[in-house]
Amino acid sequence: MDIELSKxxxxxxxIYTKSDISKYCLENGHKWSYSLVTSTLEKNGPLVIGFNWGASKGEEYEPQTEIKKANFLTEDIGSLSRIYPFCRKHFGDDFISKITQSNYCFFRPHNESQISSKDIELCEPIFEKLISIIEPSIILCFSSKLRDSILRSGKIKSLEKLEIEYDRGSLKMTYSAIKATLNSGVKINFLPHPNYPIKGEARIKAWDFCCGRNS
Known part of the structure; x- marks a missing residue:
């Protein structure tokens, strides 16, 4: 598996050298680079996916140059650490230790809006190959852009949705929690990103619907 991931x-x-974000970094003196995956190097484990790897203001990042075994619990995963309690509740501690983490877009921007549609298209073939190599037991997706792309693509074999209503100030909001099965047979749950502004009770309902009793 490590050989496949290294390739x-x-x-x-x-492909990074052809990207818009690479050109932007060269023109503006940024060194943000890219990463592929943080992996246990074991197939058939859970896969956690967001939209992109982040770049903090004023920081520089080296590109990922090697594939080595890593533990999700000991990595600096930022806001994603807030999914730990939900994972423990629904899957147990062993589940967390087996998590592989990646993103729909492998390029680092400071803001998500700096990723162009061209850059997403460049990443998609790599993303598809990554999934086929990892062969995840389940995918927890925290990217609305990836969710929308998958739902449009015809890659879903079956789908269940729960509309969750909540208040945001004086506004009435609705969040769609979705659990689905890909054509490949892999389960994929679309959940609110830890930074998504949703009330605590609504977030709990989304996790309970998608992952309760492992769905």
Missing amino acids: LLNELNN
């Missing part, structure tokens, strides 16, 4: 990392290096 994919080389492909990622090649």
Whole structure:
């Protein structure tokens, strides 16, 4: 598996040089680079996916150059650490130790809006290959852009949705929690990102619907 991922990392290096964000970084003196995956290097584990790897203001980042075994619990995963209690509740501690983490877009921007549609298109073939290599037991998706792309693509075999209503100030809001099965047979749950402004009770309902008793 590490050999397959290393080859994919080389492909990622090649496409990064063609990306809009790479050009933007060169023109503006940024060093944000890219990453492919943080992995246990074991197939059939859970996969956690967001939209992109972040770049903090004023920071520089080296590109990922090697594939090595990593533990989700000991990595600096930022706001994603707030999914730990939900994962423990629905899947147990062993589940967390087996998590592989990646993103729909492998390029680092400071803001999500800096990723162009061209850059997403560049990443999609790499993303598809990554999924086929990892063969995840389940995917927890925290990216609305990836959710929308998958729902449009015809890659869903079956789907269940729960509309969750909540208040945001004086506004009445609705969040759609979705649990689905891909054509490949892999379960994928679309959940609110930890930074998504949703009330606590609504977030709990989304997790309970998608992951309760492992769904």
